[in-house]
Structure formats: C-alpha cells, structure tokens
Amino acid sequence: MKSLIVTIILAISIGWAVTHGMFIPQDHKAPVVSKQSKTVTTGETVQLEFPSAKYPETAQHIKEAIAAGKSPVCTINREGADHNRELSLKGVPTKKGKDRDEWPMAMCSEGGEGADIKYISPKDNRGAGSWVGHKLDEYKDGTKVEFIVK
Numbered sequence: 001m002k003s004l005i006v007t008i009i010l011a012i013s014i015g016w017a018v019t020h021g022m023f024i025p026q027d028h029k030a031p032v033v034s035k036q037s038k039t040v041t042t043g044e045t046v047q048l049e050f051p052s053a054k055y056p057e058t059a060q061h062i063k064e065a066i067a068a069g070k071s072p073v074c075t076i077n078r079e080g081a082d083h084n085r086e087l088s089l090k091g092v093p094t095k096k097g098k099d100r101d102e103w104p105m106a107m108c109s110e111g112g113e114g115a116d117i118k119y120i121s122p123k124d125n126r127g128a129g130s131w132v133g134h135k136l137d138e139y140k141d142g143t144k145v146e147f148i149v150k
Contacts, residue, residue, distance in 0.1 A: 074108035
C-alpha cells in the first residue's frame with residue numbers, strides 16, 4: 001500500500017512538472033512562452049512582441065530601419081552598449097526636445113557604427129528602452145532576440 005501511494009504521488013509530480021515545462025527533452029524545439037512578458041523562445045532565439053500602441057514612435061522607427069535592411073535580430077551585449085552608442089551617435093547632432101533613437105539598439109552586438117538613427121520624443125524613446133530592458137532582464141548576454149513589431 002505504501003509503495004502504491006508513493007507511485008501515485010510520483011506520477012502526479014511528474015505530470016505536473018511536464019505540463020509546467022520542467023521536463024523538456026534536449027532536442028525539443030517547441031516554443032516556450034513566458035507568461036510574464038510577451039516573449040517566445042524557439043531554440044536559441046527569443047521573439048519579443050514590441051508594443052507599438054504603447055511606444056508608437058519607437059515602433060515606427062524599428063519598422064522603418066528593418067525595412068531599410070537593418071536586422072530584426074538583436075544579440076544582447078550589455079557591456080558593449082556604451083561603446084556602441086558612442087559609435088552610432090557620432091556626428092549626429094542633438095536636437096532640443098528630441099532623443100536620438102538607434103536601431104539596432106546600443107545593447108545589441110549589431111548596434112554601433114552604421115545604426116539607423118531617428119529623432120523621436122524622449123518619453124517614447126526612454127519608455128521603450130525601459131520596457132525592453134525589463135523584458136530582456138532575465139536573458140544573458142549572447143541571447144538572440146527577434147523583435148516583432150505589429
């Protein structure tokens with residue numbers, strides 16, 4: 001009787017762990033959806049749905065930059081952000097009441113020299129930067145993130 005109870009408890013525990021993504025075979029490539037953010041992980045790439053309604057100027061800039069040939073994928077490289085920002089904004093003058101938005105972002109390995117720059121409102125730019133930083137906080141440097149702007 002005791003071994004039957006242990007077996008039942010074990011079966012319930014394994015069932016719970018499988019349904020909650022605790023046991024995924026190493027070769028399994030099905031998307032894993034984060035409930036805390038609108039991110040989907042497929043293999044090595046995280047897909048991030050960018051909220052264009054919340055940050056319309058930044059969203060428009062991302063769309064335009066991607067349409068012009070910039071990559072929709074960002075490889076997280078937080079340590080290189082300051083250097084990338086320096087390179088991407090070199091020679092781009094500041095404008096009163098505007099921020100210089102970069103795509104790819106400075107925190108991306110793809111950012112830096114040659115990034116697309118657009119003047120947008122500080123509220124939109126800084127809000128979007130904060131939002132992205134928060135959503136990607138759980139991911140390590142080297143993670144590839146595909147931005148989906150709808």
